[in-house]
Amino acid sequence: MSSSAESLHSARNDDIAREQAYLDGLYHRLDQLREQADRRLRGILLESGGTPQGRSQRDATRIHYTEQLAQMNSVENGLCFGRLDFTADNPRYIGRIGLFDEDRERDPLLVDWRAPAARPFYLATAVSPDGVTRRRHLRTRGRDLVGIDDEVLDPALGGVGGREDVTGEAALLSALTANRTGRMRDIVETIQAEQDEVIRSPLPGVLVVQGGPGTGKTAVALHRAAYLLYTYRAQLTRSAVLILGPNATFLRYISQVLPSLAETGVLLATLGDMYPGVRARAVEDPAAAALKGQLGMLDVLAAAVADRQTVPHDYVEVDHEGFPLRIERSVCEDARAVARASERPHNLARAVFVTEVIHALSLQVAERIGADPLGGENLLEEADLAETRRELREDPELQAALAEFWPVLTPQRVLGDLLGSADRLASAAPRLTGEERALLCRERGADWTPADVPLLDELAELLGEDDSAKVRAAARERREAIEYAEGVLEIVEGSRSLDFEDEGEGEILHAVDVVDASAFADRYAEVDTRTAAERAATDRTWMFGHVIVDEAQELSPMAWRLLMRRCPSRSMTVVGDVAQTGDLAGTTTWDQVFEPYVAQRWRLTELTVNYRTPAEVMAVAADVLSAIDPSLQPPRSVREAGVVPWASRVSGPLAGELVAAVRREAAEAGEGRLGVLVPAALEAELGPALLAAVPEAAVGEQPDLRNHIVLMTVREAKGLEFDSVLVVEPDDIVAESPRGLSDLYVAVTRATRRLAVLHTRDLPKVLASLEP
Numbered sequence: 001m002s003s004s005a006e007s008l009h010s011a012r013n014d015d016i017a018r019e020q021a022y023l024d025g026l027y028h029r030l031d032q033l034r035e036q037a038d039r040r041l042r043g044i045l046l047e048s049g050g051t052p053q054g055r056s057q058r059d060a061t062r063i064h065y066t067e068q069l070a071q072m073n074s075v076e077n078g079l080c081f082g083r084l085d086f087t088a089d090n091p092r093y094i095g096r097i098g099l100f101d102e103d104r105e106r107d108p109l110l111v112d113w114r115a116p117a118a119r120p121f122y123l124a125t126a127v128s129p130d131g132v133t134r135r136r137h138l139r140t141r142g143r144d145l146v147g148i149d150d151e152v153l154d155p156a157l158g159g160v161g162g163r164e165d166v167t168g169e170a171a172l173l174s175a176l177t178a179n180r181t182g183r184m185r186d187i188v189e190t191i192q193a194e195q196d197e198v199i200r201s202p203l204p205g206v207l208v209v210q211g212g213p214g215t216g217k218t219a220v221a222l223h224r225a226a227y228l229l230y231t232y233r234a235q236l237t238r239s240a241v242l243i244l245g246p247n248a249t250f251l252r253y254i255s256q257v258l259p260s261l262a263e264t265g266v267l268l269a270t271l272g273d274m275y276p277g278v279r280a281r282a283v284e285d286p287a288a289a290a291l292k293g294q295l296g297m298l299d300v301l302a303a304a305v306a307d308r309q310t311v312p313h314d315y316v317e318v319d320h321e322g323f324p325l326r327i328e329r330s331v332c333e334d335a336r337a338v339a340r341a342s343e344r345p346h347n348l349a350r351a352v353f354v355t356e357v358i359h360a361l362s363l364q365v366a367e368r369i370g371a372d373p374l375g376g377e378n379l380l381e382e383a384d385l386a387e388t389r390r391e392l393r394e395d396p397e398l399q400a401a402l403a404e405f406w407p408v409l410t411p412q413r414v415l416g417d418l419l420g421s422a423d424r425l426a427s428a429a430p431r432l433t434g435e436e437r438a439l440l441c442r443e444r445g446a447d448w449t450p451a452d453v454p455l456l457d458e459l460a461e462l463l464g465e466d467d468s469a470k471v472r473a474a475a476r477e478r479r480e481a482i483e484y485a486e487g488v489l490e491i492v493e494g495s496r497s498l499d500f501e502d503e504g505e506g507e508i509l510h511a512v513d514v515v516d517a518s519a520f521a522d523r524y525a526e527v528d529t530r531t532a533a534e535r536a537a538t539d540r541t542w543m544f545g546h547v548i549v550d551e552a553q554e555l556s557p558m559a560w561r562l563l564m565r566r567c568p569s570r571s572m573t574v575v576g577d578v579a580q581t582g583d584l585a586g587t588t589t590w591d592q593v594f595e596p597y598v599a600q601r602w603r604l605t606e607l608t609v610n611y612r613t614p615a616e617v618m619a620v621a622a623d624v625l626s627a628i629d630p631s632l633q634p635p636r637s638v639r640e641a642g643v644v645p646w647a648s649r650v651s652g653p654l655a656g657e658l659v660a661a662v663r664r665e666a667a668e669a670g671e672g673r674l675g676v677l678v679p680a681a682l683e684a685e686l687g688p689a690l691l692a693a694v695p696e697a698a699v700g701e702q703p704d705l706r707n708h709i710v711l712m713t714v715r716e717a718k719g720l721e722f723d724s725v726l727v728v729e730p731d732d733i734v735a736e737s738p739r740g741l742s743d744l745y746v747a748v749t750r751a752t753r754r755l756a757v758l759h760t761r762d763l764p765k766v767l768a769s770l771e772p
């Protein structure tokens, strides 16, 4: 080694030793804080007894320390990953959470990546260094520093600055070329400038992030959630953040990201989870789902509810206290008109209907028992009539008859009955064609599909919930609690003269002087210690502080209505790509989605760099994109993989050929993941065939993505990625759906390294570049 190389080497070692010492200090502090939290938690767990209020407070404190501990455990890996040096300031270390020393008087030991002070780590470049002279990435394994990547941004220090279009090039490329694991990783160490803009955009308003495949939309959406929870903590921990993803497999794929960023206040859900009490996972004909997603369903649902408000053909007779009462058609019609005119939801308007009918019936009773035998005015007084109405209301036979005409309904019952009956559909959906109605019709009691959920939610609005019984029960409970408290206070009062006989009057404050019975009762009330996200999951009417929608292009107009209801503040981040829309009810323009809710008042940002797909693969995808819409630009790949995509036409039976190709590609992928993307129509044949030959493969519904080989349809692969992708029979993928080209575009943009195509029929024209 030359002497200059030697001195560089030893300077490097010194650097590593210094940084390791700093890291050791940070971990020491983390351990201290962890011990403190652990001690407090143990202390709380040992406490017992006390008032219910004291117990509730203890629960809340226990949850607080449990969460703190979970947060500190989750940042154990990669606690600190960066350092900034400045011309006129002390170095700043950047990490997953902020850390201060004990007296908190000096600068933080570690700056949270979300704090404004960390921002230059993501934005500074050689052209606009913003006072930063050097950005350093610290590569760690556990608590050990294993490497340092420096970018010198100050030309005076001999900096070359690296590429202008990326920050932290070495760290970024190492993240991008690492093997996939089947779980998305956070990108906190290498967020790029255009992504940082989105992540830190202010909370209010609708922000739409349009970006091609691999531009980091999902990653950005998740980091934005973490940023918002950090910056608007007080507001958002009370109201929670919702992240809506396309399916359960995808949610599992992203499930590790927020915990690794030490965030727990987020509800991750799919559309199928958005109606509490229903887990809508069944699969249906995409055309049926598309139809259910259209706003035309509003009229159908309204008519379905109206159809449940019936009248007798002529009249019905019920026996009331031994005498027949006639419920005439005309009486019901009038009552129904008044109830409908009240514009209350069905279950609440029911009270109006019942009141009207009972009024009419009470006149019948009055006619019978109060008629003046001499032909004068009816002898019953208003008080008698009121009593008659009360009796009628409580008459079980009459109640049963009225429940026929205006039943109390649940959304599940109305929708289940509607979709399970051709007659009901014909009556409620006269504008649909017979074919469309047949598409909607299904077996009674069939499982719910995701497209049913917005319909259930809409019906919940149309039906309303008659919660008067609940309100009465709550009032009764509170009354009982106050009575109990009064009893307790009386006992205290009663014993006062005995306990304090010698004390001078007025000198002692007694229980009744400082607390009245109702305040005392409140102290006994249970405190709900669930997090806002946990409560939101069980409450249909929960209003989220912020809603983030991923793969947003797939949502139908009916699904958007549901989401807008959950977010009246319209504080939303919507990420998607209109070129990847596969769902028939999805959108191809953002304008169409937001116009009805916020007119033009939404902000659009575009992400333009593709971090996933190497340039060679993206060249293939670009041809598909231009066939979808020639005006759309593919995102620019940030790197090349050095592997040329290939296609292989086979003539033997496809299943056998597939097994051979999978074995070859899996060997090439090594420790990485291979995704086999097949047309939906071939899944049932190819899945079992592959499994029989390669038992370690994951196939079928919601496959485990951590397997090295995963076979799925393109729809299921939405939002996912693999090191290597094998697309099977692309012509079928295109032919399978009116949005087939978009599906193919999704398929060919899932690979981080290798793309291969296996086919027996001609390739679609858009893949001509793959012909040998």
Ligand SMILES: Nc1ncnc2c1ncn2[C@@H]1O[C@H](COP(=O)(O)OP(=O)(O)OP(=O)(O)O)[C@@H](O)[C@H]1O
Binding pocket: 172, 175, 176, 184, 185, 186, 187, 190, 191, 192, 195, 211, 212, 213, 214, 215, 216, 217, 218, 219, 220, 577, 580, 611, 612, 718, 719, 720, 721, 749
């Ligand atoms: N700044 C970054 N640093 C490191 N990795 C990144 C960065 N940005 C994106 N990536 C990685 O690129 C890949 C693609 O990101 P992501 O899945 O978020 O893209 P997307 O825009 O949602 O793609 P698609 O629309 O195709 O689903 C992921 O592996 C992600 O971790």
